[in-house]
Amino acid sequence: MTNDKTKNLDRIDLTILDVLQKDGRISNSELSKRVNLSASPCLERVRRLEQCGYIERYGAFLNASKLKYGMSAFIQVTLDRTTADVFNEFRKQVITIKEVSECHMVAGGFDYLLKLRFENMEAYRVLLGVIVELPGVSQTHTYVVIDHVKRHSGIPVLE
Amino acid sequence: MTNDKTKNLDRIDLTILDVLQKDGRISNSELSKRVNLSASPCLERVRRLEQCGYIERYGAFLNASKLKYGMSAFIQVTLDRTTADVFNEFRKQVITIKEVSECHMVAGGFDYLLKLRFENMEAYRVLLGVIVELPGVSQTHTYVVIDHVKRHSGIPVLE
DNA sequence: TCTGAAAGGGTTGATGG
DNA sequence: CCATCAACCCTTTCAGA
Numbered sequence: 268m269t270n271d272k273t274k275n276l277d278r279i280d281l282t283i284l285d286v287l288q289k290d291g292r293i294s295n296s297e298l299s300k301r302v303n304l305s306a307s308p309c310l311e312r313v314r315r316l317e318q319c320g321y322i323e324r325y326g327a328f329l330n331a332s333k334l335k336y337g338m339s340a341f342i343q344v345t346l347d348r349t350t351a352d353v354f355n356e357f358r359k360q361v362i363t364i365k366e367v368s369e370c371h372m373v374a375g376g377f378d379y380l381l382k383l384r385f386e387n388m389e390a391y392r393v394l395l396g397v398i399v400e401l402p403g404v405s406q407t408h409t410y411v412v413i414d415h416v417k418r419h420s421g422i423p424v425l426e
Numbered sequence: 427m428t429n430d431k432t433k434n435l436d437r438i439d440l441t442i443l444d445v446l447q448k449d450g451r452i453s454n455s456e457l458s459k460r461v462n463l464s465a466s467p468c469l470e471r472v473r474r475l476e477q478c479g480y481i482e483r484y485g486a487f488l489n490a491s492k493l494k495y496g497m498s499a500f501i502q503v504t505l506d507r508t509t510a511d512v513f514n515e516f517r518k519q520v521i522t523i524k525e526v527s528e529c530h531m532v533a534g535g536f537d538y539l540l541k542l543r544f545e546n547m548e549a550y551r552v553l554l555g556v557i558v559e560l561p562g563v564s565q566t567h568t569y570v571v572i573d574h575v576k577r578h579s580g581i582p583v584l585e
Numbered sequence: 586t587c588t589g590a591a592a593g594g595g596t597t598g599a600t601g602g
Numbered sequence: 603c604c605a606t607c608a609a610c611c612c613t614t615t616c617a618g619a
Contacts, residue, residue, distance in 0.1 A: 325450035
């Protein structure tokens with residue numbers, strides 16, 4: 268898996284990636300029309316893009332507000348000792364928290380930046396209590412998201 | 427569109443959302459087997475979930491590294507005057523920058539948190555130059571992502 | 586709301602340009 | 603690498619329960 272025909276993407280491949288990124292459930296026959304190909308070679312290209320790892324997976328984007336996760340916040344987390352043990356234990360536990368949708372290790376002032384999703388401030392308060400108790404955590408600072416100006420924009424494959 | 431049968435999600439609906447979130451390209455017949463339904467009512471439920479807005483869209487997740495967007499960073503942005511004009515002009519322009527994958531307005535110390543994606547530090551340098559010149563920007567602080575501990579986790583629909 | 590059946594259309598692989 | 607074609611499977615709709 269994840270073969271490396273890395274440098275062989277032509278304009279048609281890039282268009283396929285662009286279309287699938289924006290409409291992951293389009294039928295192969297419709298996709299083939301959009302890229303001016305017949306169905307067979309189009310499907311072959313999609314399979315190749317999947318197997319070479321350009322397409323990691325497909326997914327539905329759900330409406331967070333309607334599913335009780337309408338609020339979000341970023342939390343900066345600093346650990347108290349920067350040893351491998353502390354980092355590993357923190358990571359192992361933080362990824363199991365379902366409200367943590369992202370966890371990035373960053374350079375430039377603190378150690379981790381988490382993105383949280385939750386229903387309301389009451390849920391946030393409980394959640395913050397959980398995070399503060401994670402192994403190694405010494406400081407946190409929360410930035411509640413007031414407005415989503417731009418969200419899950421895809422990767423710009425066609426310029 | 428976006429009807430409100432909001433409170434009528436049963437266990438089967440939630441399972442459908444969970445499955446589609448993790449595999450957006452599953453066939454309806456396979457999905458119907460996973461939720462112990464025949465194909466017809468399963469398709470009906472999916473259509474209803476789409477029309478009521480629980481499912482916003484479908485998409486392919488692409489491999490950023492293979493497509494020249496392997497690095498990412500968060501940038502805190504502070505605007506110099508917090509008037510509506512400045513905010514609106516900043517927002518209008520920032521969303522047009524293709525390397526800006528997310529832009530969140532936040533409370534708690536600065537005004538906006540951007541997520542950027544780019545190929546290398548040279549590309550970052552150019553990009554930062556663009557952002558600093560956006561209308562109203564007075565301060566920025568960058569946190570380069572060193573490691574993705576957890577990424578695009580879905581919404582927890584089944585506990 | 587579900588099941589089941591049936592028509593139409595999509596998927597997929599073999600074949601040949 | 604492409605189009606065509608044929609067999610098969612899936613999608614989608616419509617009775618009937």
